[in-house]
Amino acid sequence: MDVLLNQLIEQFQLPLQNPVLIFSLILLIILLAPILLQRIKIPGIIGLIVSGIIIGPAGLNILEKSLFVDVFSTIGLLYIMFIAGLELDLNRFKATKYKSLLFGFLTFSIPLGLGFPICHYLLGFDFNASLLTASMFATHTLVTYPIVSKLGVSKNIAVAITVGGTILTDTAVLILLAVILGSHSGGLTQEFWIRLGISITLFSAFMFFVIPKIARWFFEKLESEKHSHYIFVLSVVFFAAFLAETAGLESIIGAFVAGLALNKLIPNSSALMNRIEFMGNSLFIPFFLISVGMIVDISVILSGPMALVIAGTLTVVAIAGKWLAAFLAQIFLKYTKNQRNLIFGLSSAHAAATLAVILVGYKAGILDDNILNGTVILILVTCIVASFVTERAAKSIIRSSDDDEDLELDSAINQEHILIPIANLVNIDKVLDFAVLIKEKKSINPLAILTVVPNTKEAGITIVKAKQRLENFLKETTASDTHATVMATIDHNAASGISRTAREIVADIILLGWPQKTGFLDKLIGDKMESILQNTDRTLFICDFQIPLVNHKRLFLIVPPNAEFEEGFAIWMNKIAQLSVELSIPINLNCxxxxxxxxxxxxxxxxxxxxxxxxxxxxxxxxxILSRQIAETDFLILVAARKGYISHFGYLDRLPTKLEKHFSSTSKMVIYPQ
Structure with missing residues (x-):
């Protein structure tokens, strides 16, 4: 018994050394800290950072900085930057690239311009130390990005320009760091500039031209190996981080660029995206936040008056510079107060790049202990301020946007119901992927997957078998956090069974696979389709996916005259726009x-x-004539019309058959509006 007790005491000697015990403690903190602090309305991020302070070397010394902690914290930091690049709405970013450039310039130049004279003339630092410390003010880490992602405002334009500005200012600061180090060591030569320029160019070319092609090939060839997709993505992230370091940049730049490179290949509502966010938000990112807290040493503030003055000055200048940049961005871009606060909250936290700059400068002998200790306090204060501001601003934006939507959008959107009749299992996975992407996220109704079985003596057994076959395809919808249900009905005729079920569940959209090619060329809209069209007044999508959805590069949309007067115009237009955003591809509109x-x-x-x-x-x-403009990677979408409706004319009835004849290898969809 004494031996067992001694072994137990030995395992709990501080700092802990047992990796299993360390990991258990970290998981316990990740579980309990946010839950406990949410009760007193403190953001979970602060709870994790404070927990790191308590258990860290300067606190209770329960954990020490080790390779184990460093590896997981590095993964978390890279994960934050990767998700930021992955979730960036490229369509909106392209439309706001000049705004991102403006904010990037403001959030770099204002803190730098404010910080240099204060450090040089007020605090008495030399030129290199002043410039390096001032450049630290210009950096910021998207520590609070998980807050906007969790609250669902990551698509807001204020977030887009802040993320864009982050990569611009951090890249500028890290390049400036390389220049200062070169100047300090006397190595700022022509060879230095040539080497830096060539390495950055090669890195960018590889990430934006080679990686997307490899990823597209991998996803297409191993389409059914869903778990392999996640491992592949992680491999790309960390390899990109390594390449960035090799190119003379920081690893966080590589992770962000990896997110941009894979952005179009990983839709925001896909199962893969859900897996990436789940692992990051559950494990890797919290680990990073705890490790940030472990760096903080509160005792440094008591080491003397100079340390107190420097810590206070650095913190005030850092916060003031970022607030002033957000304020000027609000004025120039005519944003709301809540958007300004969101920009300030996202851009005011200093952690990753700040630590990188200061630690490198400290090790090079440019910065002293007082600046290092003051920076640690700055990190703690700015992370706390940023967490409160970001959460409050994000919630205010949600409340104001909800009010706007109530005025502009049909309230029935929360009750949207999509029916997916399945006649055979060919390409059902692509149909379900499409349904997940276009489904309204606010709708409380699940995707309804329907099979119609003949009314025979064996109907009961047939229903059971049909449901079992379809249940296997629900795993991917579950993985993407989209609810789906399997339905089965008995009817002499499949079309009438579909029509009846659509009326019973009040379906808004009926999503059909492309009819089989047997006898298809004679008439696409045969008895089955004609019956569904005549017996339902819902929006009907008839889809044919020849390649994975993420491999499409353009939505080629053809719309007949007067389509805007159909009742279902808003429904299909909203879905096309949503698909364009999810796939990050443009719409080629012909009308x-x-x-x-x-x-x-x-x-x-x-x-x-x-x-x-x-x-x-x-x-x-x-x-x-339009066929000359349509490429194999286009998704051809034709908006048709039911007979007797305002946008219908005779030629539309013949087009679906011709589409199959002339575009058999092209992904296509025919829409019949409500």
Whole structure:
């Protein structure tokens, strides 16, 4: 018994050395800290940082900085930057690239311009130390990005320009760091500049041209190996971080660039994206936040008056510089107060790049202990301030946007119901992926997957078997946090069973796979389709996916005249816009001027960011002239109409058959609006 007790005491000697015990403690903190602090309305991020302070070497010394802690904290830091690049709405970023450049310039130049004279003339630092410390003010780490991601405001334009500005200012600071170090060591030569320029160029070319091609090939060839997709993505992230360091940049730049490179290949609502966010938010990012707290040593503030003055000055200048940059961005870009606060909250936290700059400068002998200790206090204070400001601003934006949506959008959107009848299991995975991407996230109704079985004596057994086959395909919808349910009904005719079920569940959209090719060329809209069209007035999508959704590079949309007057115009237009955002690909719109104006008005009214190229088209007799513009990677979408409706004309009835004949190897979709 004494031996067992002694072994137990030995295991709990501080600092802990047993990796299993260390990992258990970290997981316990990740579990309990946010839960306990949420009760007193303190952001969970602060709880994790404070926990790190308590258990760290300067606190209770329960854990020491070790290779184990460093590896996981590095993974978490890279994860934050990777997710920031991955979640960036590229369509909106392209539309706001000049705004991002403006904010990047403001958030770099203002803290730098404010900090240098204060450090040089007020605190008495030499030129290199003043410039390096001032450049530290210009950096910021997206420590509070998980807050906006969790609250669902990551698509807000203020977030887009802040993330864009982050990469610009951090890249500028890290390049400036290389220049200062070169100057300090006397190595700022022509060879230095040539080597830095070439390495950055090669790194960028590899990440934006080679990696996307490899990823697209991997996802297509191993489409069914979903777990391999996640491992592949992690490999890309860390290899990109390594390449960035090799190119003379910081690893965080590489992780962010990896997110940008894979952005179009990982839709925001996909199962893969859900896995990436789940692992990051559950484990890696909290580990990083705890490790940030472990660096903080509160006792440094008591080491003397100079340390107190430097710590206070650095903190005030850092916060003031970032607030002033956010304030000027609000004025120049005409943003709201809440958006300004969101920009300030996201850009005011100093952690990763700040530590990188200061530690490198400290080890090089440019900075002294007082600056290092003051920076640690700065990190703690700015992370706390940023957490409170970001959470409050994000919640205010949600409340204001909800009010706007109530005025502009149909309240029935929260009850959206999508019905997916399945006649065979060919390409069902692609149909379900498509349904997940276009499903309204606020809808409380699950995707309804339907199979219709013949009314025979064996109908009961057939239903059980059909449900069992379909249940296997629900795993991916579950992985993407999208609820789905399997339904089965008995009917002599499949079309009537589909129509009846659509009425029973009040479906808004019926999503059908492309009919089989047997007898198909004679008439696409045969008895089954004709029956569904006649017996339902819901929006009908008939889809044919020839390649994975993420491999498409453009939505080629063809819309007939007067389509804007159909009742279902808003439904299908909203889904096309949503698909464009999810896949980060533009819309090539072909229609009349009147329809184009109606689409722009719809997008403006509902605050939908469209990446769209417009081409006037009204010569339907020469429809296949458009075929010269359609590539194999295009997703061809034709908006048709039911007979007797305002946008219907005879030529539309013949087009679906011709689409199959002329575009058999191209992904396509025919839409019949409500």
């Amino acid at each position: 009349t001027e009147e329809t184009h104006d109606a689409i722009l008005k719809f997008a403006k009214t509902n605050k939908i960011a469209l990446s769209m190229n417009y081409h006037h088209f009204n010569d339907w007799e020469e429809f296949f």
